[in-house]
Amino acid sequence: MPSDAANEAIQQESAYILQTYPRPDFVLERGEGVYLYDVEGRRYLDFVAGIAVNVVGYGDAEISRIITEQASRLIHVSNLYHTVPAGKLARLLVESSPAFDRVFFSNSGAEAIEGALKFARKFARQHYGEGKTTIVAFDGSFHGRTMGAVAITAREKYRQPFMPVMPDVRFATFNDVDSLETAITDDVCAVIVEPVQGEGGLRVADHAFLRRIRELCDQHHALLIFDEIQCGMGRTGTLWAHEPYQVQPDMMTVAKPLAGGLPIGAILLSQRVADVIQPGDHGTTFGGGPLVTSVAQAVFQRISQPQFLEHVREVSSYLDEALHDLIAEQPEQILELRGRGLMRGLRITGAAGAVRAAGHTVGLLVATAGEDVVRLLPPLIVTSAHIDEAMEKLRQILTSE
Numbered sequence: 001m002p003s004d005a006a007n008e009a010i011q012q013e014s015a016y017i018l019q020t021y022p023r024p025d026f027v028l029e030r031g032e033g034v035y036l037y038d039v040e041g042r043r044y045l046d047f048v049a050g051i052a053v054n055v056v057g058y059g060d061a062e063i064s065r066i067i068t069e070q071a072s073r074l075i076h077v078s079n080l081y082h083t084v085p086a087g088k089l090a091r092l093l094v095e096s097s098p099a100f101d102r103v104f105f106s107n108s109g110a111e112a113i114e115g116a117l118k119f120a121r122k123f124a125r126q127h128y129g130e131g132k133t134t135i136v137a138f139d140g141s142f143h144g145r146t147m148g149a150v151a152i153t154a155r156e157k158y159r160q161p162f163m164p165v166m167p168d169v170r171f172a173t174f175n176d177v178d179s180l181e182t183a184i185t186d187d188v189c190a191v192i193v194e195p196v197q198g199e200g201g202l203r204v205a206d207h208a209f210l211r212r213i214r215e216l217c218d219q220h221h222a223l224l225i226f227d228e229i230q231c232g233m234g235r236t237g238t239l240w241a242h243e244p245y246q247v248q249p250d251m252m253t254v255a256k257p258l259a260g261g262l263p264i265g266a267i268l269l270s271q272r273v274a275d276v277i278q279p280g281d282h283g284t285t286f287g288g289g290p291l292v293t294s295v296a297q298a299v300f301q302r303i304s305q306p307q308f309l310e311h312v313r314e315v316s317s318y319l320d321e322a323l324h325d326l327i328a329e330q331p332e333q334i335l336e337l338r339g340r341g342l343m344r345g346l347r348i349t350g351a352a353g354a355v356r357a358a359g360h361t362v363g364l365l366v367a368t369a370g371e372d373v374v375r376l377l378p379p380l381i382v383t384s385a386h387i388d389e390a391m392e393k394l395r396q397i398l399t400s401e
């Protein structure tokens with residue numbers, strides 16, 4: 001039974017907050033490392049990380065110090081003026097990959113997507129005239145909730161009630177090379193793809209698939225956009241999820257983990273694309289403000305260190321083995337292991353929501369992806385001991401079902 005304090009918080013939310021999320025009946029109050037605590041003091045091992053956001057976990061001393069120092073120095077002045085932190089962060093991002101020369105900062109993932117779509121449309125119009133406006137996206141994609149982002153998000157349910165959304169979108173089949181040939185034609189201005197799909201079920205793009213997209217984009221003068229909002233920044237064991245493919249995009253969207261929990265988004269773009277954007281073409285009041293960008297600098301510097309990425313790869317292979325063991329024990333219940341690195345999905349026979357709910361009882365937070373995939377997204381500072389604990393709890397849940 002929730003306490004009075006929890007009840008009051010839950011009742012106020014139910015009464016006054018627009019009900020777009022069903023939430024479990026506990027109230028989170030604080031976090032430490034890979035654990036969250038509710039107002040009653042119950043502890044939860046967190047394999048959600050605020051949906052792939054809290055890469056350095058909770059209560060990080062350096063992050064708190066930077067927030068405090070920067071907040072007392074300067075929080076916001078708008079993009080009408082120069083400040084110090086944004087440029088430094090942009091430089092770090094640009095230097096992280098040969099594909100990119102410039103950055104535009106936004107406040108969220110969806111906004112980064114919107115900007116990338118606008119830049120692609122302008123690029124095509126400026127170079128090839130009217131009519132080259134189609135965006136190709138894929139089944140299982142998720143790109144956000146704004147009108148442009150839902151238009152390229154595959155799930156009907158996110159789009160249908162809000163029609164008409166952004167026109168000129170074509171969906172092709174993820175990892176189906178043949179579907180690319182018919183989808184990517186001369187009227188296409190951009191193809192957008194997640195190298196590892198998030199909400200859409202943790203599917204990993206095949207090498208041949210991404211390579212073929214790049215070839216067809218070049219052939220038909222379309223831009224290639226990678227959405228690394230969920231899979232980027234260390235989560236798959238390399239700084240950017242597309243690195244192992246050796247395919248360079250023209251633009252990339254980043255957001256969730258970039259400021260370790262503060263809201264931020266970014267579009268990384270090549271000079272060729274940047275050249276079509278003039279002052280006044282796009283903008284944002286809050287984007288790239290000194291508070292979030294000073295925090296993001298610290299998060300980015302820590303994540304991009306070779307030893308940190310090496311840690312992610314080590315715990316990733318530990319998690320991979322542990323999940324294979326779990327499947328071997330529960331072959332009837334777990335049908336498939338998906339994803340890469342610290343972004344894994346278990347497709348199960350039952351409802352993923354039931355596993356998530358049972359996790360709340362045993363003190364484990366997991367997410368879902370669709371109806372039948374349990375999604376694991378621990379903070380990147382997770383250790384093998386945390387993984388053991390999570391597996392024990394998952395075992396407990398699966399055997400009691």
Ligand SMILES: *Cc1c(COP(=O)(O)O)cnc(C)c1O
Pocket residue numbers: 108109110111113142143144145194198199227228229230231255256
């Ligand atoms: C979460 C997500 C988005 C949208 O980000 P918001 O910050 O929620 O707007 C876009 N693309 C991918 C791959 C995501 O995971």
